[in-house]
Amino acid sequence: MKHKIKTSWKDQMTFDSQIDNHTLRIDTVAPLGTDSGPSPKKLLLASLAGCTGMDVVSLLNKMRVPFTNIDIDIEADLTNEHPKVYSEIRIIYRIFGNELNKEKVEKAISLSQEKYCGVSAMLKKNSPITYSVEYYD
Amino acid sequence: MKHKIKTSWKDQMTFDSQIDNHTLRIDTVAPLGTDSGPSPKKLLLASLAGCTGMDVVSLLNKMRVPFTNIDIDIEADLTNEHPKVYSEIRIIYRIFGNELNKEKVEKAISLSQEKYCGVSAMLKKNSPITYSVEYYD
Numbered sequence: 001m002k003h004k005i006k007t008s009w010k011d012q013m014t015f016d017s018q019i020d021n022h023t024l025r026i027d028t029v030a031p032l033g034t035d036s037g038p039s040p041k042k043l044l045l046a047s048l049a050g051c052t053g054m055d056v057v058s059l060l061n062k063m064r065v066p067f068t069n070i071d072i073d074i075e076a077d078l079t080n081e082h083p084k085v086y087s088e089i090r091i092i093y094r095i096f097g098n099e100l101n102k103e104k105v106e107k108a109i110s111l112s113q114e115k116y117c118g119v120s121a122m123l124k125k126n127s128p129i130t131y132s133v134e135y136y137d
Numbered sequence: 138m139k140h141k142i143k144t145s146w147k148d149q150m151t152f153d154s155q156i157d158n159h160t161l162r163i164d165t166v167a168p169l170g171t172d173s174g175p176s177p178k179k180l181l182l183a184s185l186a187g188c189t190g191m192d193v194v195s196l197l198n199k200m201r202v203p204f205t206n207i208d209i210d211i212e213a214d215l216t217n218e219h220p221k222v223y224s225e226i227r228i229i230y231r232i233f234g235n236e237l238n239k240e241k242v243e244k245a246i247s248l249s250q251e252k253y254c255g256v257s258a259m260l261k262k263n264s265p266i267t268y269s270v271e272y273y274d
Contacts, residue, residue, distance in 0.1 A: 001215040003179050003223070007186035009207040015190050017183035019175035024161070026187035032195070038156035040187030041256055042140055043180045046154035049144035050163035050177030053152050058169070070146040078138040083258035086140070119178055121220035125262040 041084075044123065045074045048089070051119035055112035056093065065104045069096035069136075076127070089123065091131040100135055109133060178221075181260065182211045185226070188256035192249035193230065202241045206233035206273075213264070226260065228268040237272055246270060 007017040007026075013033035017024040025037030033039075038046070049072045060067055071094040076086040095105050113120055113131060120129055144154040144163075150170035154161040162174030170176075175183070186209045197204055208231040213223040232242050250257055250268060257266055 001217075002212055003182060003215060004210070004212045005179055005182045005186065007183065007190060007209040007211070009190060009194065009209075013191050013194065015187050015209075017186055019179045019183055020166075021172060022175045024175060024180075024183050026183065026190075028191060029157075032191075035158060038159045038161060040184045040191065042142055042156045043161075043184035043187065044256060044259070045140060045142045046144065046156055046161050046163065047177045047180035047184065049142065049154055050152050050180065053144060053146060053163075054150050054165060054169075054177065057146065057150060072144040072146075072152075073141070074144070075139055075141045078140060078255075080138075082253050082255075084255040085259050086255075116219050118215075118219075118221040118223075119181060122181070122222050122260065122263040126259040 041078075041086075044086070045076060045089070048091070048117075048119045048123060048129075049074055052091070052109075052112045052117045055116045056108050059108035059111055060105065063101075063104045063108060065101050065108070067095055067097040067100065067105075070094065071096075086123070086127040089127045089129045091129065093131060093133045094136060095133060096136045098137060102133075102135065105135075106133060178215075181223070182213060182226070185228070185254075185256045185260060185266075186211055189228070189246075189249045189254045192253045193245050196245035196248055197242065200238075200241045200245060202238050202245070204232055204234040204237065204242075207231065208233075223260070223264040226264045226266045228266065230268060230270045231273060232270060233273045235274060239270075239272065242272075243270060
């Protein structure tokens, strides 16, 4: 299977990526850009959040574990030297629900990180990824 | 330096990532999702396009190489087995301009791929990245 995207320069540091039916504006902050969209590197973190988030939702549904909300916070350290890469990525999964089955939640997250999430599998070849889980009513 | 993003589950496979001042909707296609935003993995390719695109614009400006447009097409092959990762990523840089200095354009692209683009440096730890350049008036 192939994935294809087209990206066009607009002005200064502004680009539009055409991803299937969606146009994603990418930009950077002043003085180089005009902050009209997210900056490129952080899209890696959004990609990771979406990938593992969808896994966890799917797996919790399959395991019949009800939840009311999921927040995923990601923090990453950037190296100082070029090329500036993430030296470490930390994920906090915040799972909301009543009487959550923590064992199943942790199984779902572990399955995503170890087996299913392709974005995590790719990024961790360069950037170690650690995670923790927090529970909320 | 640290990068931080927050991502919240909305419904089904829909997530909103808060990236600084920007909210990025992430979703997947039917039957699991509602295609209300790009799918997670392809955001890696948009990240790569934006990163190398900004490098090339900056470097061409510094080199005083005028251009009228830049399109960046990216195609990536996905593995069949979980975790599904990109086994190869191919980039086509389409550079538009009159009497372009091809040597300088190729120097700019090569500097991005070999030295400056952190997204490329990270992704190529897993996925070999190749590129070609095409010129248009």
